Amino acid sequence: MDEPGPRPFLYIVVCAASVAAGVGDLITAARERGWDVGVVATPQGLGFLDVPAVEARTGHPVRSAWRRPGEPRPLPPPDAIAVAPATFNTINKWAAGIADTLALGILCEAHGTGVPTAVLPCPNAAMAAHPAYRESLRRLRAMGVLFGAYESHDPDEHGRLARFRWEEALELLEPHRARRPPPP
Template structure:
């Protein structure tokens, strides 16, 4: 038994977006800050990741599906959640309270469970211009979700990866985690 307190647990939710394969940058940054890290991918997000590399880096399997009844919980509860990259689809479903996959189920419950959540959207400017997206971001803010500063890229340009600041999720969460309970 270790005398060391358990490391805080960061759950990263990864969506289907072009930068998802770089999630290792966020995992590394979190581990350097002494976080234990797990990854949940949306069903479509799984295809955007190098699952073997992520699992080797975190020491945990990527979760993407609900566990069966009676099956033990595969991880302890998260101390914080980072949604990175967050897709247009996930942001809108989450704000609407749609819980049709594990990632959305976790996100829909987190604010009511007082788990701080930071979201780093990765959307193009056409998606960002949609009224539902702007309304969804506002609803998430009202729920206490911390929203990153990524500026949307041009549609069909495949760009913006060089401007996507993975570490911003940890910067957004830091004040919430250091506040007294």
């Protein structure tokens, strides 16, 4: 669905979870709904992606590390952010205000800039039972972060997860969708 004028820009933050390789489904769904998309991976999440395929799909470089002083920004500022899949580690660090990676820095900054952020958590049930995780979810919700229905995942006897509903992130963000004004 190509629309005239600038398309809103969606950052997809990808963490190191077994479903991360399926992020192409979210990229495709977002582009079909009129978003331009850039992917930011956690350092560990980067290893779960086919980076050349993601870059070909988005037309933008996959980001994982801070840019150097003076380097141009490779992605425009986000109009919205989808964190999918979101791991136990990322959720807890984000809630604590720890910005030790590019992905976490973007997430921590999003609160201060008012960028709508949707999260599809993907920890296993044992980690999701930890009291720090529950407190982190509470804190992020209080900050206005939008959460999908998935709060824990356990693999079946073959090591596969139930279907990860990537589109839920877009459904959560749709009421907050905004268009950037065209450049002067």
